Amino acid sequence: MMPYSDLIAIERPGIITSKMGVTDRSSYMPASVFADTAWPAANAACYVKLFNPEEFRVTHMWYLAGTTASGNVDLGIFDDFGTKLGSTGSTAISAGPLAKIIALTAPLIVPVGEVILGLAIDNGTAQFQREDVSIFGTHFDRLWGFAEEAAAFALPSAATPVALTNFQTGPPIFGAVDLVY
Amino acid sequence: MVSPYEQRFGLAGRLDWLDAHQGLLGLGGVGGQYTVSETYFGASVAAYARVYNPRAFVCTHGYVFNGAVVSGNFDIGIYNELGTKIIAAGATAQSGTSQIQWVPLAATIPAGWLILAFVADNITATFATPNTNIAHYPQGMIEMLGWARETAAYPLPAALTPVAFGAITELPPLFGVVRRWP
Amino acid sequence: MSLGNGGAIYDERVALARPGILHSLMDISDKMYLNETAVPVSDDANTAYRAYFVQVQNPQQFAATHAWWSVGSVGGGNFDMGVYALYGDQGLSLLGNIGSTAVGSTGQVQATAFSSPLIIPSGPVVLAIQFDTATTEIMCENFEPSPAPSWNNLLSRLWGFSQEDFGSLGLPVTTSATDPITPFFQGPPIFGVSNRMY
Numbered sequence: 001m002m003p004y005s006d007l008i009a010i011e012r013p014g015i016i017t018s019k020m021g022v023t024d025r026s027s028y029m030p031a032s033v034f035a036d037t038a039w040p041a042a043n044a045a046c047y048v049k050l051f052n053p054e055e056f057r058v059t060h061m062w063y064l065a066g067t068t069a070s071g072n073v074d075l076g077i078f079d080d081f082g083t084k085l086g087s088t089g090s091t092a093i094s095a096g097p098l099a100k101i102i103a104l105t106a107p108l109i110v111p112v113g114e115v116i117l118g119l120a121i122d123n124g125t126a127q128f129q130r131e132d133v134s135i136f137g138t139h140f141d142r143l144w145g146f147a148e149e150a151a152a153f154a155l156p157s158a159a160t161p162v163a164l165t166n167f168q169t170g171p172p173i174f175g176a177v178d179l180v181y
Numbered sequence: 182m183v184s185p186y187e188q189r190f191g192l193a194g195r196l197d198w199l200d201a202h203q204g205l206l207g208l209g210g211v212g213g214q215y216t217v218s219e220t221y222f223g224a225s226v227a228a229y230a231r232v233y234n235p236r237a238f239v240c241t242h243g244y245v246f247n248g249a250v251v252s253g254n255f256d257i258g259i260y261n262e263l264g265t266k267i268i269a270a271g272a273t274a275q276s277g278t279s280q281i282q283w284v285p286l287a288a289t290i291p292a293g294w295l296i297l298a299f300v301a302d303n304i305t306a307t308f309a310t311p312n313t314n315i316a317h318y319p320q321g322m323i324e325m326l327g328w329a330r331e332t333a334a335y336p337l338p339a340a341l342t343p344v345a346f347g348a349i350t351e352l353p354p355l356f357g358v359v360r361r362w363p
Numbered sequence: 364m365s366l367g368n369g370g371a372i373y374d375e376r377v378a379l380a381r382p383g384i385l386h387s388l389m390d391i392s393d394k395m396y397l398n399e400t401a402v403p404v405s406d407d408a409n410t411a412y413r414a415y416f417v418q419v420q421n422p423q424q425f426a427a428t429h430a431w432w433s434v435g436s437v438g439g440g441n442f443d444m445g446v447y448a449l450y451g452d453q454g455l456s457l458l459g460n461i462g463s464t465a466v467g468s469t470g471q472v473q474a475t476a477f478s479s480p481l482i483i484p485s486g487p488v489v490l491a492i493q494f495d496t497a498t499t500e501i502m503c504e505n506f507e508p509s510p511a512p513s514w515n516n517l518l519s520r521l522w523g524f525s526q527e528d529f530g531s532l533g534l535p536v537t538t539s540a541t542d543p544i545t546p547f548f549q550g551p552p553i554f555g556v557s558n559r560m561y
Contacts, residue, residue: 025195025203025357025380049362051196114196135217136246136309137280143244145195147363161363204381231560233382233423294382296560319502321472325431327381329560343561 014056014178016110018048018117018171019131022144034129034173036066036097040166045120045152047078047161048171049145052115056178059107061088063119063174065096066127073126074154075102077176078116082159085110087118090154093126101179110176116161119174120153130170138168146171197238199259199290200357201230201297202311205326217279218248219310219352227300227334228353229260229343231327234292238360243270243286245299246355248307251275255306256336257284257356260296264341267291269298272336275306286358299356302335308354320349328353383425383558385446385483387417387490387524387551388504403553405435405500412531414493415552416540418449418523421488425558426480430461432492432554434473435500438466442499445534446481446556447489454539455489458482463532466499474559483556489540492554495532503550522551 061075076087086108094100121128133140147161222228243257258269268288276282301308311318329343330351379389430444445460459481467473492501525540 020195022195025198025200137278139244139281139283142361143198143281143359145198145362163363204379229560231381231383233380319433319471321431321474322433324559325384325429325472325474325555325557327384327557327560345561 015175016050016052016115016117017175018050018173019144020050020175026144034064034097035132035170036068036127037130037170038068039121039124039126039128041150042124043120043122043151043153044166045118045149045155045159046167046172047116047118047147047149047159049080049114049116049147052110052112055112056110057107058086058104058110058176059179060101060103061174061176062099062101063172064129065093065098065100066129067095067097068125068127069093069095070125071121071123072153073100073102074120075174076118076155077108077110078118078159079111080114080116082116082161084155084157084159087155090122093121096127097129101177116159117174117176118152118155118159119172120155122153128172130167130172132170134169141167141171144171196236197240197360198357199232199234199295199297199359200355201228201232201299201353202355203232203357215309215311215355217309218250218307221301221304221306221308221354222351223330223332223347224303225300225333225335226351227298227331227337227341229329229331229341230297230353232295232297234290234295237292238290240268240286240288240290240358241361243284243358244281244356245284246309247275247277247280247282248309249278250305250307251278252305253301253303255299255301257286257358258298258337259288259290259358260298260341261291262294262296264296264343266337266339266341269337275301283361290358296341297357298337298341299354300335300337310352310354318349318352379422382423383427384555385419385421385427385488385490385557386555387419387553389419389555402505403433403502404505404550405437406503406552407435407437407498407500408494409497410528411495411497412493412529414491414527414529414534414540416447416455416489416491416525416527417551418487418489421483421485424485425483427477427483427556428480428559429474429476430554430556431472431474432552433502434467434469434471435502436469437498437500438469440466440494440496440499441532442466442495443493443532443534444475444554445491446483447491447538448484449487449489454537457534457536458488460534463495466494474557480558481556490555491534492552493529493532493534501552501554503552505550519551524551
């Protein structure tokens with residue numbers, strides 16, 4: 001074993017984001033700004049699968065909210081099989097633009113390995129902030145590991161993700177975090 | 182822009198995805214700039230990129246970023262560290278402007294050093310490519326960043342014979358392989 | 364090596380997404396946002412026989428076939444490049460170098476083969492480049508807004524750059540690189556070693 005073949009540790013422990021690891025694999029980042037976008041389909045969920053390198057406790061989830069508030073949001077974490085590990089539950093949306101941090105109904109330990117983050121909104125009026133990737137055409141978000149599910153508010157106990165038909169011009173930006181305060 | 186939350190090494194965040202341009206931002210930001218539609222740099226000239234795969238996986242698709250004009254055919258594949266072909270799609274008609282084109286590509290991709298390969302059979306086809314800023318990519322830089330090319334390589338050969346690029350205007354498209362989900 | 368869950372399938376070595384390359388800028392993007400839209404600039408070597416060093420972390424052992432640097436707007440003279448192992452208070456020990464080499468064409472990357480592939484161990488290593496003139500120029504990453512020289516010295520030290528003056532061309536077998544005490548390059552010079560595919 002090489003002496004420097006150590007445990008992989010992220011430089012900012014205690015947080016996972018829907019875009020983590022992308023700049024490793026996708027050096028061609030779009031030079032764009034965040035755009036306010038209405039949730040494309042009422043009760044739809046957006047999922048992203050990613051690898052969590054370090055087990056840690058999650059107390060809150062977060063997403064970037066847009067200017068217009070309406071209805072409710074639910075954020076959750078699923079294991080690699082799509083089984084829900086925990087969620088915030090339905091929470092009234094407040095206006096952005098800013099990061100909304102919502103406590104899980106109960107803290108949970110996110111295991112090392114592939115996990116799925118989920119975000120669902122119960123209406124098509126509330127806005128989220130997306131990174132505008134429309135310049136790359138469609139399917140880009142699928143390359144980044146995003147999927148969706150219709151009629152998924154509140155987030156189901158078992159996710160059934162399908163290929164994107166929405167969010168193809170830019171996914172929501174969200175994640176999970178261990179807040180110590 | 183590199184997010185402060187990103188993990189530089191390949192294992193965190195995204196598994197089972199190999200992109201020909203991966204890791205360039207970690208080499209001092211020489212990646213990150215692009216053009217969305219550029220004609221292919223040489224008919225039947227293959228572009229090779231050495232990458233590191235942290236975990237063996239079953240690939241489902243190759244992909245390429247098409248530009249504003251589609252034309253002719255291309256081939257996409259993967260070679261092992263010794264330059265022996267693991268799998269390639271074979272002749273594939275380019276279709277779908279200004280979007281990612283997916284190509285079925287089923288194979289078990291081993292962990293370790295690999296070479297991604299792409300070749301188009303004409304120079305009318307357009308693809309997204311990294312920038313053509315001479316200052317960022319002076320002559321000779323692209324080879325030091327893990328790239329090579331080969332002429333008369335359509336469809337992709339059984340074993341590659343890499344050589345240097347001919348000019349700084351020869352820039353390979355954005356392409357890769359992935360285990361697509363869902 | 365365990366990643367916490369004891370699962371062997373994740374028991375992978377740390378490695379670069381782009382293997383077989385050590386680059387003077389490679390650790391910068393991680394530690395400090397680099398404005399990659401700025402165009403690199405050409406800057407001179409400042410002092411004949413001064414060697415410039417940069418410490419980088421090599422996550423995975425590999426064989427380097429070439430040393431390379433981005434030649435600036437002014438050529439002439441000769442240079443040497445090499446890689447050192449870092450042994451704490453014992454200083455730097457030369458793993459290998461290319462020896463005195465004539466500076467090549469301006470505005471290009473000059474890649475020079477090692478006499479035989481050089482095994483670069485994993486862990487901290489130090490890349491080094493030395494010129495025998497004060498006027499030869501190397502391309503440097505540029506930052507907007509440009510920092511003042513004093514600020515630039517601090518940045519250079521943070522990024523692991525240092526220097527040492529010698530009386531002749533030829534990287535020494537052992538050395539201890541001193542801190543930069545004079546105005547440094549406008550930005551980090553661009554050089555490295557790679558395992559070339561052909």
